Amino acid sequence: MNELDARIKAKIPGPDTGIEVKKTMCDMCTPLCHCGIDAYVKDGRVIKIEGTKGHPMNNGVLCTKGANNRAYIYRADRLTTPLRRVGKRGSGEFEPIGWDEAYSEITQKLLAAREKTGANSVMFYSGYGKWYRFMLQRMAHEFGSVNYGAESSTCFTANRMAWLTMTGKFARPDMQSAKLFLAWGSATHYSRFNVANGIDDFKRRGGKVILVDPRITPTAQRSADLHLRVKPGTDGLLASCIAGLIIKSGWHDREYIDKYVHGFEKYAQYVLSVDLPETARVTGVPAGLIEQAARMIGTTRPMSVENSPGSLIHQTNGYQSSRAVFALSVITGNYNNIGGNQPLDFGFCEQGAGFITDDEEFAVENAPADFGERVGARRFPIWGALIKQAQCCDLARQILEGTPYPVRCLVAHGMNYRMFPDSDYMRRAIENLDFYVDVDLFMTDSAKLADIVLPCVSSFEREEFKVYPGGFAAYYTPAIEPHGDSRSDARIIQELSSRLGLEDEYLLGGYRKCIEHLIEKVGLDVDEMINSDLPVKAPQEAMMKLVPRGYIDSGCATKTGKIELYSELIASCGDKYEPLPKYYTPAELPNEHYPMTLMTGVRIPNAIHSRLHNVPWARSLRPEPAADINPEDAAALGIERGDDIRIRNEHGEITVKANPTAMAGRGQVYIFHAYPEADAAKLLGRNVLDEYSGFPGYLSGRCTVEKIVEGGAAK
Numbered sequence: 001m002n003e004l005d006a007r008i009k010a011k012i013p014g015p016d017t018g019i020e021v022k023k024t025m026c027d028m029c030t031p032l033c034h035c036g037i038d039a040y041v042k043d044g045r046v047i048k049i050e051g052t053k054g055h056p057m058n059n060g061v062l063c064t065k066g067a068n069n070r071a072y073i074y075r076a077d078r079l080t081t082p083l084r085r086v087g088k089r090g091s092g093e094f095e096p097i098g099w100d101e102a103y104s105e106i107t108q109k110l111l112a113a114r115e116k117t118g119a120n121s122v123m124f125y126s127g128y129g130k131w132y133r134f135m136l137q138r139m140a141h142e143f144g145s146v147n148y149g150a151e152s153s154t155c156f157t158a159n160r161m162a163w164l165t166m167t168g169k170f171a172r173p174d175m176q177s178a179k180l181f182l183a184w185g186s187a188t189h190y191s192r193f194n195v196a197n198g199i200d201d202f203k204r205r206g207g208k209v210i211l212v213d214p215r216i217t218p219t220a221q222r223s224a225d226l227h228l229r230v231k232p233g234t235d236g237l238l239a240s241c242i243a244g245l246i247i248k249s250g251w252h253d254r255e256y257i258d259k260y261v262h263g264f265e266k267y268a269q270y271v272l273s274v275d276l277p278e279t280a281r282v283t284g285v286p287a288g289l290i291e292q293a294a295r296m297i298g299t300t301r302p303m304s305v306e307n308s309p310g311s312l313i314h315q316t317n318g319y320q321s322s323r324a325v326f327a328l329s330v331i332t333g334n335y336n337n338i339g340g341n342q343p344l345d346f347g348f349c350e351q352g353a354g355f356i357t358d359d360e361e362f363a364v365e366n367a368p369a370d371f372g373e374r375v376g377a378r379r380f381p382i383w384g385a386l387i388k389q390a391q392c393c394d395l396a397r398q399i400l401e402g403t404p405y406p407v408r409c410l411v412a413h414g415m416n417y418r419m420f421p422d423s424d425y426m427r428r429a430i431e432n433l434d435f436y437v438d439v440d441l442f443m444t445d446s447a448k449l450a451d452i453v454l455p456c457v458s459s460f461e462r463e464e465f466k467v468y469p470g471g472f473a474a475y476y477t478p479a480i481e482p483h484g485d486s487r488s489d490a491r492i493i494q495e496l497s498s499r500l501g502l503e504d505e506y507l508l509g510g511y512r513k514c515i516e517h518l519i520e521k522v523g524l525d526v527d528e529m530i531n532s533d534l535p536v537k538a539p540q541e542a543m544m545k546l547v548p549r550g551y552i553d554s555g556c557a558t559k560t561g562k563i564e565l566y567s568e569l570i571a572s573c574g575d576k577y578e579p580l581p582k583y584y585t586p587a588e589l590p591n592e593h594y595p596m597t598l599m600t601g602v603r604i605p606n607a608i609h610s611r612l613h614n615v616p617w618a619r620s621l622r623p624e625p626a627a628d629i630n631p632e633d634a635a636a637l638g639i640e641r642g643d644d645i646r647i648r649n650e651h652g653e654i655t656v657k658a659n660p661t662a663m664a665g666r667g668q669v670y671i672f673h674a675y676p677e678a679d680a681a682k683l684l685g686r687n688v689l690d691e692y693s694g695f696p697g698y699l700s701g702r703c704t705v706e707k708i709v710e711g712g713a714a715k
């Protein structure tokens with residue numbers, strides 16, 4: 001091999017090798033990460049990736065999912081052209097059409113629907129992709145429909161609602177200055193490694209960690225000073241019991257409470273009535289450990305608290321439990337104090353960067369004044385009052401029942417019906433629509449149901465603005481050309497807006513124009529960001545100043561202007577709802593038929609929802625869908641690693657491999673979701689929802705586990 005070939009083989013960039021390093025990002029997981037990627041490109045193809053060194057988010061590192069990006073974007077089944085369905089819904093029979101034809105058909109169908117069943121009968125939906133949402137929602141409103149909704153109906157938002165109810169703003173832990181971190185559910189090494197790194201740094205600075213998690217997670221092993229292995233879904237009781245012990249011991253902050261808190265007396269009366277031995281029995285946490293936690297929380301200041309987005313709020317009592325947990329920050333005077341939880345305004349796309357772009361306002365500022373109620377707002381009035389989006393957990397019902405009004409068309413970017421409980425129900429609803437467009441990179445089972453499928457690009461093929469904590473911002477440009485004839489979601493929204501005759505200058509101007517508008521007052525410049533190898537710092541003047549108690553001194557955005565432990569908003573929603581963060585049991589407790597607790601979706605390192613199941617490299621780390629169960633439970637059932645087991649309950653059954661692991665507590669079964677061949681959502685009831693937030697009880701199930709013996713009969 002000559003020297004040049006050797007350099008090419010070693011993927012060394014340079015004019016001689018023709019290999020260029022382009023800066024892009026990973027959008028595999030949450031927008032709270034979106035790590036920087038160096039893409040090594042030769043002849044228009046990415047031949048290698050690595051994390052961008054010096055990047056404020058990941059500094060050179062990629063997680064297991066991120067390392068799969070090349071395999072993901074070059075999946076052989078990437079869509080290359082718009083398609084029109086010619087066979088039955090779900091048959092997968094499509095014919096290729098041009099963009100023009102696709103847009104014409106969509107425009108004609110949507111305008112006709114608006115005429116016939118009203119603008120609100122058209123739902124604009126976003127799956128996991130979040131980067132184009134501010135445009136999609138604005139387009140929905142400009143079209144005249146109130147109905148924009150997203151996967152956020154099941155993700156994170158209930159956490160946000162809990163803070164909004166209490167304080168009027170979402171809040172984040174201030175780990176830099178905290179002495180105690182209360183991690184309510186944490187397996188961040190698998191789900192958000194940057195948070196895991198943050199916890200490691202916190203420990204190095206001498207911080208103490210209390211972990212409340214039923215499993216033995218890496219956080220438990222590496223970081224927890226105290227680990228409360230709570231029974232799933234009983235957290236609300238545990239938190240209120242701890243609050244009662246704190247108040248009994250006089251560790252609460254009276255001065256702070258008198259000045260800033262509404263409803264303390266009623267709240268105190270409730271938490272003081274929570275019995276310690278009973279709490280120990282229900283939660284499975286020994287009374288001594290509960291007392292130890294109360295002492296640590298009551299006497300260590302400052303303290304920060306965080307609920308993992310996949311822990312409490314995927315319980316049917318998750319909203320109230322989250323309020324009970326966050327109340328601990330309030331009664332100890334930590335909220336809005338240094339090292340406690342800080343009220344946060346999002347920078348851009350749900351990321352807290354320290355400056356504000358108003359993208360959420362941009363998405364809704366053009367909503368028609370008399371536009372009627374969003375999908376799910378009547379069934380979930382607290383969601384309706386707090387969140388300016390449809391609650392899509394009521395979408396399937398509304399499509400099928402047509403009440404309170406019909407929803408007949410769906411324009412979806414990345415629909416995955418398997419993310420909803422009772423996925424067959426959502427599938428049936430979609431099949432029942434008059435018209436359905438899906439925009440995706442792949443012909444998914446959900447796309448197969450669409451009338452028109454539009455191919456979109458990956459993060460490597462598009463321009464995208466991103467912000468990062470610490471005041472950083474980046475504007476990535478495409479590292480490679482779009483795959484086939486695919487287009488970016490933002491371009492599709494822009495072009496469709498034009499075809500629909502919408503007159504909004506920003507939508508018609510496209511993504512960059514929207515971003516330029518949003519960052520104008522921040523003082524960021526797109527060209528400057530493009531020309532920088534690393535994210536740039538926003539001007540100091542744009543950075544929000546953190547003033548201890550500044551927000552609560554100025555008055556919270558709640559009905560009383562105070563921190564509401566007793567929620568006047570909930571009180572105004574009728575007797576069905578409890579204004580105090582009172583505990584109630586999860587929807588489906590284990591019983592004699594289904595003796596085990598079923599937890600669907602707890603994160604595994606090599607999968608992200610539906611997206612990596614078809615990527616062989618990622619899949620090879622857990623080749624078949626598997627259930628984590630406790631080794632003692634496995635032994636009692638005669639089950640060994642790799643055995644086929646059937647997981648069954650009143651909703652359905654699936655077959656997976658057994659994966660006995662001490663991580664799982666006794667009586668608990670954990671399976672990951674969105675596998676076509678073992679769809680966990682079949683084990684979830686469509687109405688097993690948190691009645692406050694509308695969130696599904698992904699972790700509130702029960703089941704029985706049976707070993708499949710030869711011949712297929714179950715033991």
Ligand SMILES: Nc1nc2c(c(=O)[nH]1)N[C@H]1C(S)=C(S)[C@@H](COP(=O)(O)OP(=O)(O)OC[C@H]3O[C@@H](n4cnc5c(=O)[nH]c(N)nc54)[C@H](O)[C@@H]3O)O[C@H]1N2
Pocket residue numbers: 029030065155156184185186187188190191192212213214215217230231232233234235308309310311312315599601602603604605606607608609699
């Ligand atoms: N690898 C991977 N990473 C991901 C994702 C993915 O699919 N795969 N998805 C991304 C998305 S969309 C999200 S929302 C986040 C979620 O991120 P996380 O919230 O970190 O996700 P989980 O691992 O599901 O849950 C965290 C912990 O909560 C615990 N837990 C479960 N039930 C309970 C309970 O009742 N009480 C308590 N106290 N703890 C409980 C679990 O044991 C687990 O250790 O992850 C993001 N990152």
Ligand SMILES: Nc1nc2c(c(=O)[nH]1)N[C@H]1C(S)=C(S)[C@@H](COP(=O)(O)OP(=O)(O)OC[C@H]3O[C@@H](n4cnc5c(=O)[nH]c(N)nc54)[C@H](O)[C@@H]3O)O[C@H]1N2
Pocket residue numbers: 126127128129151154155156310314412413414415416418419420439440441442444456457458489600601602608609610611673674680681698
């Ligand atoms: N049983 C169970 N179900 C769950 C959960 C659970 O823990 N358990 N978690 C819930 C949570 S927290 C979440 S966030 C949701 C996940 O929500 P989903 O929307 O199911 O997430 P994904 O499967 O990652 O992505 C959906 C689709 O979007 C496509 N896609 C990816 N990027 C883009 C893009 O840029 N543009 C477009 N147009 N499409 C794109 C993908 O190819 C995929 O087909 O699932 C929820 N469902």
Ligand code: SF4
Pocket residue numbers: 026027028029030033034035058061062063064065066067191192193194
């Ligand atoms: S944490 Fe992993 S999946 Fe998420 S953006 Fe970073 S590299 Fe990608």
Ligand SMILES: [Mo]
Pocket residue numbers: 154155156309
């Ligand atoms: Mo999520």
